[in-house]
Amino acid sequence: DQQVKQNSPSLSVQEGRISILNCDYTNSMFDYFLWYKKYPAEGPTFLISISSIKDKNEDGRFTVFLNKSAKHLSLHIVPSQPGDSAVYFCAATWGNTPLVFGKGTRLSVIA
Amino acid sequence: GAVVSQHPSRVICKSGTSVKIECRSLDFQATTMFWYRQFPKKSLMLMATSNEGSKATYEQGVEKDKFLINHASLTLSTLTVTSAHPEDSSFYICSARVGGAGTGELFFGEGSRLTVL
Numbered sequence: 679d680q681q682v683k684q685n686s687p688s689l690s691v692q693e694g695r696i697s698i699l700n701c702d703y704t705n706s707m708f709d710y711f712l713w714y715k716k717y718p719a720e721g722p723t724f725l726i727s728i729s730s731i732k733d734k735n736e737d738g739r740f741t742v743f744l745n746k747s748a749k750h751l752s753l754h755i756v757p758s759q760p761g762d763s764a765v766y767f768c769a770a771t772w773g774n775t776p777l778v779f780g781k782g783t784r785l786s787v788i789a
Numbered sequence: 790g791a792v793v794s795q796h797p798s799r800v801i802c803k804s805g806t807s808v809k810i811e812c813r814s815l816d817f818q819a820t821t822m823f824w825y826r827q828f829p830k831k832s833l834m835l836m837a838t839s840n841e842g843s844k845a846t847y848e849q850g851v852e853k854d855k856f857l858i859n860h861a862s863l864t865l866s867t868l869t870v871t872s873a874h875p876e877d878s879s880f881y882i883c884s885a886r887v888g889g890a891g892t893g894e895l896f897f898g899e900g901s902r903l904t905v906l
Contacts, residue, residue, distance in 0.1 A: 719798075719900065719902060720899055720900060721795070721882045721897035721898050721899050722882070724895070724896065776835050778835075781831060781832040782832060
């Protein structure tokens with residue numbers, strides 16, 4: 679049973695437009711959520727996170743929104759740039775438990 | 790930010806041999822490190838939690854005798870794939886948590902691609 683789901687395996691966006699990556703979770707114990715970016719043959723790099731006490735966290739072009747009632751979070755990238763093309767993983771945790779990752783969404787930003 | 794380094798980044802070995810992958814935290818001490826495995830087009834699957842000075846905690850379905858984990862110091866954890874077979878070919882990634890419980894943020898190594906012929 680997948681506790682963290684990223685239902686879109688891929689997404690294509692025009693350069694300069696907004697990219698919206700979605701993530702759903704089922705475990706109500708999760709209280710901390712993270713987004714990681716991964717290039718091929720590299721380890722993931724941390725992008726942005728949000729605690730369950732917030733519903734929005736912004737860092738430059740990246741904003742994460744959390745809707746606890748819907749158990750849904752999303753990552754917005756505005757404006758999208760070609761260098762943003764990568765696989766984005768949503769992850770969740772609570773307490774000191776290991777991160778649980780979604781399957782990832784491959785974002786392609788077209789120039 | 791915190792840096793986690795993995796070595797080797799790529800390794801090719803013959804079936805039946807053993808391969809060791811090292812994971813080092815370069816600028817912080819990591820009492821806990823995590824080992825993940827990524828299959829093509831799949832999520833990062835947690836294999837085990839490596840605790841300094843004690844036995845690793847393996848996830849269900851991961852063979853502890855197959856994937857030996859040693860966390861001998863606060864900056865080094867190793868994963869040894871014993872008697873490797875082609876189905877062990879994968880991308881192995883280690884990570885370490887910075888900060889206390891609940892922060893959740895992990896820093897990842899560059900990953901090690903293992904190919905077993």
